[in-house]
Amino acid sequence: MSNDTLSRVAQVIEERKQADPSSSYVASLYQKGINKILEKIGEEATETILAAKDCANGASAEDVIYETADLWFHSLVMLAALGQKPQAVLDELERRFGLSGITEKASRTEK
16 A cells, blocks of 8 residues: 555545444444444454455455454554554554664564
8 A cells, every 4th residue: 555545545534534324434434433443443453354364275365465454454543543554553653674684673672
């Protein structure tokens, strides 16, 4: 997903926050609250995992692409609910670029 596509999707999500929940899926999620948004992310993550397993076992990649798009979309809805922009995630990925995953993980402090 290019930065432009992320920005466009994020803008639509922001606009839909204030829409009538009966006419906007995003507005209906916001009306139900953060727990419903997080539930949707969990659901989409599970569907993505199942589609990936099917793909790894010879099924078409079509389903894993579709489910990943749903997962990313709902993640963007969550970020917006928390007042965050996709650019913050892109910045974090950029920060990690060229950094060993093992080194990056070791640098995290235990919570």
